[in-house]
Amino acid sequence: MWARRGVSALVAACLLAGCGASDHDQVQAKVQQFLHATQGKDYKTLCTQVLGPSLLEHLAASGVPCETAMRIGLAGLKHPTLSIGRITVAGLRATAITLTSAAGQQASLDAIELTKTDQGWRVESLGAPVTGGARK
Secondary structure, eight states: OHHHHHHHHHHHHHHHHTTTOOHHHHHHHHHHHHHHHHHTTOHHHIIIIIBOHHHHHHHHHHTOOHHHHHHHHHTTOOSOEEEEEEEEEETTEEEEEEEEEOTTSOOEEEEEEEEEETTEEEEEEEEEEOOGGGOO
């Protein structure tokens, strides 16, 4: 019985960490985590598990703690939604095309750029507009 619980815990931990999942699946999971943390205004998760090194360095250079910046940036955001379209993975970089919206805001087709780090995939760029020339 204890062995079964131990194996179950190991499998659950592996799934959460992305063991055995393709890069595509891991990128999709990270974008979903970004959405859930944003919806729940979970600034700690955004800062410690979602945002990438470049974004965190930029915030640090501005002198604003990450969680404070997220609190300010998301203050007026109500009922955000995100639909994931095409995901492209190229080595240590990935792009997810998303359709985002929130209450009182016009929907937007954007690209979220991610990079693969020692801690897994992290969001490096949010909301780069997708233009007609970007599609192939």
